[in-house]
Amino acid sequence: MVRTLIGGLLGGLAMFITGFIFWGTPLSALALSRVGDQASANLQAAMAQALSPTGTGVYVIPDPATAQGTILYGRGPVAQVFYNEGGFPVMDSGALIGGLILSLVVGVIIALALRFALSDFASRARVTILFALAAVLWLHIGQAVFNHAPWGYIIYLAFSDFVALAVAGLIAAKLMNSKADTGMATADAGTLH
Numbered sequence: 001m002v003r004t005l006i007g008g009l010l011g012g013l014a015m016f017i018t019g020f021i022f023w024g025t026p027l028s029a030l031a032l033s034r035v036g037d038q039a040s041a042n043l044q045a046a047m048a049q050a051l052s053p054t055g056t057g058v059y060v061i062p063d064p065a066t067a068q069g070t071i072l073y074g075r076g077p078v079a080q081v082f083y084n085e086g087g088f089p090v091m092d093s094g095a096l097i098g099g100l101i102l103s104l105v106v107g108v109i110i111a112l113a114l115r116f117a118l119s120d121f122a123s124r125a126r127v128t129i130l131f132a133l134a135a136v137l138w139l140h141i142g143q144a145v146f147n148h149a150p151w152g153y154i155i156y157l158a159f160s161d162f163v164a165l166a167v168a169g170l171i172a173a174k175l176m177n178s179k180a181d182t183g184m185a186t187a188d189a190g191t192l193h
Helices: 002-023 026-030 037-051 067-075 093-117 121-147 151-175 179-190
Strands: 057-061 079-083
Touching: 002 026, 002 093, 002 151, 037 079, 093 121, 093 151, 121 151
Parallel strands: none
Antiparallel strands: 057 079
16 A cells, blocks of 8 residues: 555656646647737736636636627637636745645555456556546536637647656656555456356
8 A cells, every 4th residue: 555655656756747848838738729918918908807806717718608798709709718806926836836736646546446456457447548538528528619719729638647647657657566466466366257
């Protein structure tokens, strides 16, 4: 069990580092669209005027909940805005610490799931890859399919999360693959009739 926990923690750390490589370096420019300084300032002022009275939240613009909104939505342009009334640093240390803790917890959960469900590295590796793929297809690619989210961003997000989840699971699976595990699997296989 100790190897499982160590594998989960190291897998979680690898997941955090993978996320940083994809999103904390210039690689993230592959996924993000940019506007100039003046356009950014104009959009920021418009958001502050239009959205601040209702506060932080996720907004569908135009709002298709009204007849006029439905017409405008069909005409386009449309946006889904993740709006935060207050600013925060680009590299927020609180978010980084929280993200590291979350990565470690997820890594341990992945390791425990692999440990309790499967007994050999090959099975754990296959399940890791398949579940990572299923997760990103449903959670990320689904956003492009159901909500018309931009494909470039979504594919980059899905790929980055697939790599992070797969790396975490594979590291955990490899580290928990002790001789005791292999012997237990062989002994169990020999007792089947």
